[in-house]
Amino acid sequence: MQPRLVLPVLALLAIASPASARLAPSPVGKATDHLPTAKPAGIPTVGHATEAPKLKPPKYRLPIQFVRTADDDGGRPSKLTRAQAEQAIAATNVIFRRNGGDVSFVIHPASNFDDLVESTALNRDCIFAPGQTTATIAANTDASIDTNTLCDTVAPSNARTAYGLERSDRIVVFSRGGNFKVKWDGAGGHWYVDRPTGGQSWGTQSYVRMPEDFDGSTLLAHELGHYLHNPHTFNDSDRWAVADAAQAKAAMEAWVAEHPGDHPSAVFDGDSRGSFTVGDTPPDPRGSLLVAVHGGNKCDADNGSVTIAIRVNGATQNITLTPDRSNVMSYFKGCPFPQHFSDAQYDNIHDALATNRQDLLGDGGGCYSSGSDGAVVTTDNGLIATMRKIAACKLLVRKPMPWEEVMGTIYSQPGDLKPGFVKHGKLGVHAGREKALIDALRTAPVED
Ligand SMILES: [Zn+2]
Structure with a gap:
């Protein structure tokens, strides 16, 4: 969509992530210490028990908060069950731990299998604009129209981004029922409403979005691969x-x-x-x-x-x-080969844990929400306020931001303004870089 906006922030990420910052074995042994010690219910019983003994113990146990959403009125609800989520995690762990992989996943206790977060903004990939319906969109033949005038993707993206940023000590995985998408039918010469069945994430994005239900397929492993800094093996263009x-x-x-x-x-x-x-x-x-x-x-x-x-x-x-049809970041991910990540893909995963995903290792400094309450953010200003609130907290405890080094490039102490920074409350802010960061957080170059 707008990959040029992503580049400045990826450059910032790169600055914060020299090769030497790759995780060494010892300093992150603490990774598992802060995470749930109880064995997640159900994982050993889901059919992969025969593979488990071959695997080394995982070094990193990353918590996943499954967030089941519905519209404001309860419509189009997620249908994900705890049993399905456990199957998905079990299948994902087999893939991530294959060939000596040292990452696995557990269910975060804030996951809401017994209720729903009722928010149209969190539940929908886009919200029909006033007066628009599936029929009016299908009748629209203006190829050059701004699709956000048909179906607003910005409010949902802001809402999910803010929700994820506030919980960067876990991986937020939305199970959403409102997976609408406006697509152009080139042959028919009109727009239409599509409902993608897959998932989506990216390395700069603060969440993973998944379908209204899913189970022990390779889909979650693939999307977590994106979240942990891995692109597709093929050319997306x-x-x-x-x-x-x-x-x-x-x-x-x-x-x-x-x-x-x-x-x-x-x-x-x-x-x-x-x-x-x-x-x-x-x-x-x-x-x-x-x-x-x-x-x-x-x-x-x-x-x-x-x-x-x-x-x-x-x-x-x-x-x-000869494509590697057992690589989970390909679109052969459904083939019955032993799906896995390559060594270089695992290097990316470790780099993710050393940079914008390091709060998953359990030392977030207490700057995040512990639950799923709070107002849903839908505006740009609301998202900026969320980012600055976290930044101010992180500055106070001198912890890295979930996306880059605080002291460096976007935020600073208000009494220590570098060129290009302006004081905003308890923060010095480089507004241009903050804008680029927001664009990168909201603009996913990988569709599914
Ligand atoms: Zn993908």
Whole structure:
């Protein structure tokens, strides 16, 4: 959507995260000390018991607060049950701990399996604008319209962002029933209301959003992978999506023409560039290409590889593409292979825990809400007030912010204003960087 707004803040994150800041084994041994010591009910009984003995004990137990939402009037409620959440965590833990992974997850006690947070802003991905309905949106043929005049995504994004920031000592996972989305039907020439069935998160985002119910699939592990700084293995851009061998040939030839020196397959190696790069996953042309070439199913054992002849500088090359169909950050995440994270993806996870996710390790300084009450924030000013409240608290206890080092780039002590900072109450604020941060927190470049 607006990735340029994300970049300044990712740069800030990078400043706060030199390679030397990667988690060393010893200082974070405390990670598990602050977390629930009781074994989460149900986890050993959900069918993965045979795999557990092979795994090392997890070093980091990260708490997840499941937040079941409904509209203001109770409509479109989450249907997630505690048993489903336990299945989801059990399946997620198997994936995160595979190949010696040292992260696992537990249910945070503030999870509300017995009731609902009734807030349309928290429950909806977008809220129909006054006078708009599914029918009026489907009748709209103005391709250039600002979609927020049809369905407001800003208020929900503010509400979820503020809710998550206030609880940065746990991973907030919304189970929402109001997953509306306005999409353009290019062939039909009109807008329409879609209801995505998947989840969504990103490394700068303060929450994960999940469907109204889910269970022991790979979906939660995939979204937590995004939350902990991992992109897709494939190229997210629609421009480079390919449906068959001819399109794959054209894409590789075009990529090399635009990026001289790159290997042709780099066009499909989406996580080799951009934010939070991953260098050890193979190029991933996605399942549609495998099916177009081989027929059958993208998960079929014999369908894992394709070879495509391309012409570069007058010479023919055969390019073989073999995506890792057991990588959980691919869209082969539903295939029955042992889904896992790569070493480089795990490096990103550890970097996340050393930077904007470090409050998950249990030393948040008491700056966060302990429950699910409080007014729902829907405005920009409300979100800014939430951020400044947390920043002031963090400054007082001299703890890092949930998103970057307090003393550095956005907030400072009011008596110690650096160039570009202005005093606002108990804080010095660099307004431009604060604005960029808010945009980054609200603007997710990864759709699901
Ligand atoms: Zn995804």
